[in-house]
Amino acid sequence: MEISKEKFQIVGTRSTEAEKISKPSLSFWKDVSIRFRKNKLAMFGVVLLILLIIMAIFGPYMTKFDYRTNNLVNTNKPPGSMHWFGTDDLGRDVFARTWQGARISLFIGIAAAAVDFFIGVFWGGLAGYKGGRIDEFMMRFADVLWGIPYLLLVILFMVVMGQSLGTMILAMTITGWINMARIVRGQVLSLKSQEYVLASKTLGAGLQRIMGKHLIPNTMGPILVTMTLTVPSAIFTEAFLSYLGLGLTPPLASWGTMASDGLPAIKYYPWRLFFPATFICLTIFAFNVIGDGLRDALDPRLRK
Amino acid sequence: MAEKLIEIKNLKQYFNVGRPNLVKAVDGVTFDIYKGETLGLVGESGCGKSTTGRTIIRLYDATAGEVFFDGENVHGKKSAKELKKFNRKMQMIFQDPYASLNPRMTVADIIAEGIDIHGLAKTRKERMERVYELLETVGLNKEHANRYPHEFSGGQRQRIGIARALAVEPEFIIADEPISALDVSIQAQVVNLMKKLQREKGLTYLFIAHDLSMVKYISDRIGVMYYGKLVEIAPAEDLYKNPLHPYTKSLLSAIPIPDPESERTRKRITYNPSVHNYGDNEDVTMREISPGHFVLCSAKEFEQYKQQYR
Numbered sequence: 134m135e136i137s138k139e140k141f142q143i144v145g146t147r148s149t150e151a152e153k154i155s156k157p158s159l160s161f162w163k164d165v166s167i168r169f170r171k172n173k174l175a176m177f178g179v180v181l182l183i184l185l186i187i188m189a190i191f192g193p194y195m196t197k198f199d200y201r202t203n204n205l206v207n208t209n210k211p212p213g214s215m216h217w218f219g220t221d222d223l224g225r226d227v228f229a230r231t232w233q234g235a236r237i238s239l240f241i242g243i244a245a246a247a248v249d250f251f252i253g254v255f256w257g258g259l260a261g262y263k264g265g266r267i268d269e270f271m272m273r274f275a276d277v278l279w280g281i282p283y284l285l286l287v288i289l290f291m292v293v294m295g296q297s298l299g300t301m302i303l304a305m306t307i308t309g310w311i312n313m314a315r316i317v318r319g320q321v322l323s324l325k326s327q328e329y330v331l332a333s334k335t336l337g338a339g340l341q342r343i344m345g346k347h348l349i350p351n352t353m354g355p356i357l358v359t360m361t362l363t364v365p366s367a368i369f370t371e372a373f374l375s376y377l378g379l380g381l382t383p384p385l386a387s388w389g390t391m392a393s394d395g396l397p398a399i400k401y402y403p404w405r406l407f408f409p410a411t412f413i414c415l416t417i418f419a420f421n422v423i424g425d426g427l428r429d430a431l432d433p434r435l436r437k
Numbered sequence: 438m439a440e441k442l443i444e445i446k447n448l449k450q451y452f453n454v455g456r457p458n459l460v461k462a463v464d465g466v467t468f469d470i471y472k473g474e475t476l477g478l479v480g481e482s483g484c485g486k487s488t489t490g491r492t493i494i495r496l497y498d499a500t501a502g503e504v505f506f507d508g509e510n511v512h513g514k515k516s517a518k519e520l521k522k523f524n525r526k527m528q529m530i531f532q533d534p535y536a537s538l539n540p541r542m543t544v545a546d547i548i549a550e551g552i553d554i555h556g557l558a559k560t561r562k563e564r565m566e567r568v569y570e571l572l573e574t575v576g577l578n579k580e581h582a583n584r585y586p587h588e589f590s591g592g593q594r595q596r597i598g599i600a601r602a603l604a605v606e607p608e609f610i611i612a613d614e615p616i617s618a619l620d621v622s623i624q625a626q627v628v629n630l631m632k633k634l635q636r637e638k639g640l641t642y643l644f645i646a647h648d649l650s651m652v653k654y655i656s657d658r659i660g661v662m663y664y665g666k667l668v669e670i671a672p673a674e675d676l677y678k679n680p681l682h683p684y685t686k687s688l689l690s691a692i693p694i695p696d697p698e699s700e701r702t703r704k705r706i707t708y709n710p711s712v713h714n715y716g717d718n719e720d721v722t723m724r725e726i727s728p729g730h731f732v733l734c735s736a737k738e739f740e741q742y743k744q745q746y747r
Contacts, residue, residue, distance in 0.1 A: 160585060161541055328537035329547075332601065335494050336551040337524030346550075350541040 168430040175426020181419040185412070189239055192232025199229060212404055219404040221394065230386045231408050237387040238368050238416065241302060245367035246360045248306040253313025254356060258344055260314070261321030272318065275311045283308055291379050298381065301374070305367055313359050320352040354431035361424035365417035372413055388413045442609060442641050443470040443493070448502035450485075450492045462488040464665035465502070467723065470609070475635065475642040477656030477673070479649060479688065485665040486645045487532075490611045493643070494529050495520075506609070525555060528602035532614040534594035538586035544597055545582040548572070551605035571600040575630060592623035596630065603634070609641045616651060624648075628655055649692050653677060658729070661685045663708075667723070671730035681732045681742045684708045713738070 169175060196217065207224040218227035260271040287304040294300045324330065330347050338346075349356075368388070374380045375389030376396075388409040395405030450463040463485045470476050478486050492499050495512065504512050511523050531537035538547055545568045551557070558564035569579045575596040586594060595615060602610055612631065616624040628651060634640055646652050652659060653673055660670040661684065669682040680686045687708035694700045715721055719735040726732055726742050734742060 160543075328531040328533055329539040331491075331496055332529065332531060332537055332598070333539075333550060334496060335524065335527075335529045336601075336605065337521045337554050338550070342554070346542070347539055351539070 165430045169426055172426040172429060174422050175430075178419040178422035178426065181415060182423065185235060185416055185419065186239065188232055189235035192235065193229050195232075196226055196228050198226035201225065211402070218408045219402070221391075221402075221405050227391075227405060227408055230391060231388070231412060234386040234388045234391055234409060235412060235416075237298070237381070237385065238371060238389070238413070241298070241305070241371045241387070242364035242368040242416075242420075244302050245305045245309060246363040248302065249310045249313045249363050250356065250360055252306070252310040253359075254317050254349065254352075256310065257314035257317030257319075258321050258348060258352075261318035262325055262340070262344065262348065264322070264325075268318070272315075275314055278308055279311050281308070287374060288379060296379070296381065298385075301371060301380065305370055309363065309367070313356070313363075316355050316359055317352055320355055321348050324348050324351055354427075358424050358428045358431065361420055361427060365420040368413065368416055368420075439471045439473060441469045442472040442507060443643075444503075444505040445469070445493065446503045446505070448489065448492060448504065449500040450488050450497055451500045454500065461665050463492060466662075466665075466667045468660055468667060468670055470641060470643060473635075473639055473641055474657040475644050475655055477652035477659040478643060478645045478662060479647060479652050479659060480662035481688075482647065484662045486647075486662055487613050489662070490529070490613050490643060490645050494527055494611055495523075521555065525551075525605045526607055527609045527611070528605065528607040530595070530598055530602055530610060530612045530615045533618050534591045534598060535618070537598050538594055540586055543583050543585060544572075544589075547586070547597060548582075548600045548604055550601060555605055557605070567604070571604055574603065574634070575600045590623075591619050592626055595619060595623075595627050599627075599630065599634070603638075606638075607640070609643070611643045611645070613645050614647070615644075617646065617648065624651065631655070649688065661688060666733060668733045669731065670723075675727070675730050679730070679746055681726060681730075681745060682734070683712055684710075 203223045203225060207220050210220040210224075212219040212227075218231060220226055221230070256271060256275070260268040286307060290300050290304040290307075294303075325343075325348065330343060333343055333347055371380060371387060372389030372392060375387055376393045378393070380390050380393070381387055391409035392406055392413070395402070395407075395409065399406050445466060445468050448463055448466045449461070452460040452462055466485075466489055468476070478489065480486050488497070491497055493504055499512055502512075503510050506523065506526060511527075515523070545565065548568050548571055549558075549564055552564055552567055558567055565582070568582055572578060572581055577593065577596060577600075581589075581593075586597070589597065595618075598615075615631070616627050619627060631642065632655065635642065642655075644652065644655055656673045658670065659673050659676045661668050661676075661682065663684045669676065669680070669685045671679075676685065677689065680689050683706075687706045690704065690706040694703055713721075713735070715735055719737070721733060721735050723731040723733055724739045726739070726746050730746075732739075732742055
């Protein structure tokens with residue numbers, strides 16, 4: 134078939150059209166959140182964690198019993214319509230105590246992660262960026278701290294400063310930040326010679342800008358993952374220390390102290406151990422799957 | 438010739454000083470760059486071209502030597518204010534368009550970084566208008582401002598990098614292999630953009646590259662580097678017609694010719710540094726063979742080169 138010239142029409146090109154990007158703009162975090170939401174297990178962890186937090190906030194008000202009021206008539210009652218999770222050896226309501234304990238356990242976990250974040254990012258970022266002798270000095274100092282037996286340090290703190298929530302968090306973070314500092318330092322070391330950092334330097338950017346706008350935002354992935362994995366380990370450590378009798382003093386309750394109190398009665402009154410232990414497990418599980426999910430979502434190599 | 442914009446005097450950049458693995462990346466380089474010209478810097482990988490560029494712009498602290506910008510020494514101890522002034526005059530375009538843009542920042546924030554640092558825009562609106570203007574200058578459009586670097590192609594990213602450098606209105610731009618990471622079809626686009634900007638804004642370039650034909654196309658003068666030393670510097674035409682230093686000859690003989698007939702007979706010359714056979718007390722320096730054509734040579738070689746030069 135012959136197509137005559139007249140049938141053609143010159144449309145021309147527009148250079149601006151050629152540069153057009155039709156794909157909707159996605160920021161890095163939007164992209165991450167899409168991939169994170171596809172991960173069912175991680176989403177389950179998020180839901181679980183939200184439920185736990187809601188219960189920690191409202192749980193103690195749901196029952197008419199107070200977590201600290203003794204009732205020596207009603208000791209060691211099994212779970213029932215009156216006391217939903219039963220009562221302990223002093224007749225205190227386990228339901229109220231569990232959610233009161235949740236507040237403290239979650240607080241310890243989140244506070245430890247936050248302190249690790251601030252000290253670790255500052256220390257690791259500075260060491261990695263400055264490099265050379267400053268880096269050497271800062272990281273050797275961290276190594277020395279890392280070398281001191283952890284439990285010894287905690288016991289020492291508890292003895293000198295008394296058993297309290299503050300002492301507990303201090304004892305946990307005194308060495309906990311080192312892990313974060315190492316991760317941040319490693320990232321900063323590899324990022325600081327990237328060309329966009331050099332470009333920023335040639336534009337006259339100072340330390341604050343290079344750190345705040347370039348290095349730390351690009352390290353946020355590993356930082357977030359480390360933080361979500363610090364929370365459960367702090368909760369676990371608290372439970373462990375309470376179990377050893379180094380934790381909080383009664384009538385304050387944490388899941389660790391409750392489990393510790395409940396253990397001797399495991400044969401006759403198992404609910405006293407069962408409830409706090411279950412919630413410790415659930416919380417640690419939730420944080421761990423969220424951490425894993427975040428790591429997968431943040432890893433650009435897994436981008437499909 | 439035109440007035441000198443930059444004078445580089447005996448610039449040295451050593452790494453690992455005082456340790457057994459000392460590297461003399463740049464070893465006593467001296468040259469001038471004139472206002473409004475493009476000086477090409479060529480040489481094999483690892484010969485110190487990029488280090489020279491980065492040392493000039495103070496990304497590294499020079500081991501020795503001076504850099505004068507408009508007659509003012511820009512190296513050595515400086516106050517923060519003086520440094521900022523210098524940062525505005527001299528800018529850099531980087532090699533890898535995938536590594537030179539921060540993936541967590543929008544294009545607008547990347548381009549406006551210099552504007553923010555130097556406080557060049559008083560209001561948010563003024564800042565955005567400046568960004569749009571710069572985007573248009575490099576052939577992109579307004580809609581690109583709120584996108585992220587990973588959405589762009591290599592050529593587009595390189596143009597964003599150029600826009601970032603232009604934001605502070607520099608007089609001198611160091612282009613560190615700006616096209617070597619790009620597709621051949623995009624290379625011309627970027628080089629032509631650079632040429633256009635030079636005409637419009639009177640920019641001066643130091644163009645670092647290893648693609649000899651591209652360097653010939655863009656440069657007014659070309660310097661050849663070998664192992665941290667500048668071995669020959671001459672006007673572009675002159676260097677291609679009359680290469681004198683054996684290394685330059687070797688380098689030029691490696692250019693493929695897009696003609697099968699002559700390509701078949703093209704002979705590659707290998708460079709053997711021992712041909713110089715310099716004695717201990719021979720003074721090997723840059724000597725001017727013809728106006729503007731300098732070669733690193735001894736007094737004996739100088740006579741030979743003069744004879745060779747047509």
